[in-house]
Amino acid sequence: MKIFDSLPADFNSKTVVTIGTFDGVHIGHKKIIERLVNTAKKSGLQSVVLTFFPHPRMVLQNDANIKLINTIEERSLILKQLGLDVLIIKKFTKDFSRLTAEEFVSEILVKQLHAKKIIIGYDHHFGRNRSANIEDLKAFGIQYDFDVEEISAQDINEVSVSSTKIRNALVEGDVKTANKYLGNYFMLTGKVVKGKSLGNTIGFPTANLNIKETYKLIPKLGAYIVKTIYKNQTVYGMMNIGTNPTIKSNNQQSIEVHFFNFNESIYNKTLTIELLDRIRDEQKFDSIEDLKIQLQKDKTTSLNYINKHHA
Template sequence: MKVIHSISNFSSENDCFVTIGTFDGVHIGHQKILKDLIQSAKEQNKKSVLLTFFPHPRMVLQKDVSLELLNTIDEKSQLLEEMGLDYLIIHPFSKEFSRLTALDFVRDILINQLNTSKLIIGYDHHFGKNREGNIDQLREYSLLFDFDVEEIPAQDIDDVSVSSTKIRRALHNGLLKTANRYLGYNYMLNGTVVNGKKLGGKIGFPTANIDIKEDYKLIPKTGVYVIKTSIEGQVRHGMMNIGYRPTLDGKHQTIEAHLFDFNGDLYGKEIKIDLLFFLREEQKFDSVDDLIVQLKKDKENALAFLQNNLSL
């Protein structure tokens, strides 16, 4: 897959099959559209193209600085590459770009720039200035500019109306199983292992402190999770706490992963963590000894979960 930054940097002599959207999460609804796009393009010997935007339009038009995204750009790119997409175009979204009328968007972007011969979109898709463009207009423009339009109806997406908003809500509420089912994969966090206060090691549970540089990445509900990662090609399981460590200091949110049967040095390394199961809420204990007792129970529960879910 080739990643292109800005529409103006894209050119293709071949006709392209295109879809458009932010595709945050690349969830099962998105995957339905993308599989259709990629398969159709291969059958017709065309190139499959996803035009997406960053920053997210809501961050630009609504100044929604509180919006948290399910994927970083790198995570989204990796998911799309695994699906077999040919081109990912990441276009900088701006107020100026948002003022393009539906007609201008179709003519200047889809036809003249992307060489679109077929457009595949999800149900209820809107585009152009004030979101004025819809499926009916697209069908009219398709006759004018000679391209095909295919809409993926809602009922084709697992009979469930999946949305990025629903997944964000599930993660904030600790409903990890629901979120992962809607995503079609385990929710992930990618970051760098940084130095912490090393308090975990002193109580027998050394942890890797994870720093995530993208401030827009959604951090799930505070609590303890069963996790999976890969280190030097070996799968490692463990448990992770997201929260404020109220028993120890309670000042700043941290993400701390304890990997079972691992004592290596991870400082400075990039790490990808899959969240498998939400174990419990974060708690404040009366003493460090009480915390240690609970951590041992957490480990037992995590191992029991993994034993019963060997495929994870």
């Protein structure tokens, strides 16, 4: 898959295009991408996803509080696995939002992407103030010689419902439901940074994960069963999202992962952690010894789960 972080100036292939933010690429989105890829192959065209970053709400509504299921890098990784030919990540700006519907169609879809077919939702709106709809797009298709395939209300509802359910599930710590709708494991990607090494003193050394993207949705505080791929090997562990109330009292949130049977130095490495299941809420214990006892129970719970589901 080729990835462009702007509209390519020298793109010559004729294409089938779909357009959207595709946050939390999930089972509803995957159905659309599958249709796109299959259509392109049958027609001898290139399959193209045109997506936008930052999220339009961040730009137009100055909504700094919006939380996305995937970072843009995670989104790219998942789309690559779906057999897509080209991913274009268009920087969304206020100037771009002011393009008229016809300017968007003629300048971007036709002149730059050479679209011969657009696969899009029945409720899609585009152009300045989102003033144009799918009927307008079909009329432009006749004018500029491309077909429009309409995604049904049922399929679009599945997409919107899935996104809402995924966000709600993650906020509640229900990663099983989130993973079901994603069709893969929810992931957190970040760099391992030095912590206070308190885990070493109690026999549970942890990797402290720093996620630079402030827009990334972080699930409910608590303990989770996780895995990562490191040097082409699957490594399992348990992760705590929380403030470590037993050890410190500054309420600063951290994401710490204890890997099982793992001794490598991974400081400054970027890891993608996949969340398999949730163990419990975060707790404050009366003593460090009580915390150690609970962590050992969490480890046993995690290993039992891994042996049952991932052996």
